[in-house]
Amino acid sequence: MTSHLKKAELHCHVEGAAPPALTLVQAEKYSVDPTHFVRDGAYVWNDFTSFIACYDFVASVFRTAEDYAALAEAYLTELAVANTIYSELFISPDHGEAVGLPPDDYVGGLAAGILAARQKTGIECRMVIIGERHLGPENVLARAKWAATFNHPLVTGFNIAGEERINRVADYVPAFDIVREAGLGITIHAGELCGAFSVADALDLVRPSRIGHGVRAIEDADLVRRLADLGTVLEVCPGSNIALKVFPDYASHPLRRFVDAGVRVTLNSDDPPFFHTSLAAEYETASKVMGFSDDEINAMTRTAIEAAFVDEPTRQALLARL
Ligand SMILES: Nc1ncnc2[nH]cnc12
Numbered sequence: 001m002t003s004h005l006k007k008a009e010l011h012c013h014v015e016g017a018a019p020p021a022l023t024l025v026q027a028e029k030y031s032v033d034p035t036h037f038v039r040d041g042a043y044v045w046n047d048f049t050s051f052i053a054c055y056d057f058v059a060s061v062f063r064t065a066e067d068y069a070a071l072a073e074a075y076l077t078e079l080a081v082a083n084t085i086y087s088e089l090f091i092s093p094d095h096g097e098a099v100g101l102p103p104d105d106y107v108g109g110l111a112a113g114i115l116a117a118r119q120k121t122g123i124e125c126r127m128v129i130i131g132e133r134h135l136g137p138e139n140v141l142a143r144a145k146w147a148a149t150f151n152h153p154l155v156t157g158f159n160i161a162g163e164e165r166i167n168r169v170a171d172y173v174p175a176f177d178i179v180r181e182a183g184l185g186i187t188i189h190a191g192e193l194c195g196a197f198s199v200a201d202a203l204d205l206v207r208p209s210r211i212g213h214g215v216r217a218i219e220d221a222d223l224v225r226r227l228a229d230l231g232t233v234l235e236v237c238p239g240s241n242i243a244l245k246v247f248p249d250y251a252s253h254p255l256r257r258f259v260d261a262g263v264r265v266t267l268n269s270d271d272p273p274f275f276h277t278s279l280a281a282e283y284e285t286a287s288k289v290m291g292f293s294d295d296e297i298n299a300m301t302r303t304a305i306e307a308a309f310v311d312e313p314t315r316q317a318l319l320a321r322l
């Protein structure tokens with residue numbers, strides 16, 4: 001049992017945390033037909049492309065600051081009940097803009113939900129701005145420029161996600177240069193749909209402290225050594241990787257090999273209800289299916305706090321809670 005273990009999560013997309021039942025309520029509220037994307041209480045998709053289409057549908061039924069506040073508060077409360085002390089939420093203002101919600105209101109709503117959850121449960125949370133890679137380098141650059149000047153105490157990082165098979169990391173370097181200069185923490189989705197070259201590009205060109213997934217670095221032993229030497233933290237999402245068929249099963253998932261190689265890793269849920277998982281379930285799977293001891297899992301939680309995009313007093317307070 002891992003329910004007694006303290007937990008921390010660095011990699012969860014906020015719209016991807018919406019349970020199907022809540023999405024149905026939202027669809028009803030806005031008179032939208034959900035039947036293509038929610039069936040028998042589950043999301044409908046069968047590969048990365050249809051997953052993104054389903055994700056975009058879910059995002060499209062969250063339309064106001066209040067909708068986003070309720071979503072964030074509900075997700076963080078669920079995490080806190082599972083003994084989670086810290087969460088980083090990936091947020092994409094492009095999804096708000098697509099339904100006419102200005103970025104300030106999108107972030108403001110999420111911040112209200114985060115503060116309400118903190119008041120109720122003590123869970124600490126920060127937001128990481130996502131540029132959607134498949135919207136193209138110009139869109140991501142514009143998002144980075146906005147993020148660099150948008151001063152919000154709970155917005156502490158920048159990331160790119162979405163369709164990794166479109167363009168190369170090099171195309172997004174100007175965006176990362178801008179947010180690095182602005183002092184935001186940097187993480188980047190790489191080595192999920194694309195192979196080791198994508199992780200190598202990220203290290204060469206973006207120099208992030210963390211990588212989202214990064215798991216296909218396992219295809220290149222020199223790159224694994226380089227990750228270990230640099231101390232780059234991987235935000236590993238095993239349930240997502242299995243659901244999206246990045247690896248066929250847990251036996252072939254490389255988490256254990258990264259740990260053995262001295263790579264710093266953390267456990268994450270990515271888009272929990274899409275992948276029939278949760279942060280608690282990821283901890284349980286790491287223990288029961290992947291064979292990690294409580295000490296090894298606690299080390300991953302500690303790594304998450306060490307790599308969190310928070311100020312030092314907050315980091316020390318979180319470490320003291322472990
Ligand atoms: N697993 C994932 N990979 C890339 N982009 C995403 N957006 C939401 N989930 C994602």
Ligand SMILES: [Zn+2]
Nearest residue numbers: 013161212270
């Ligand atoms: Zn992700």
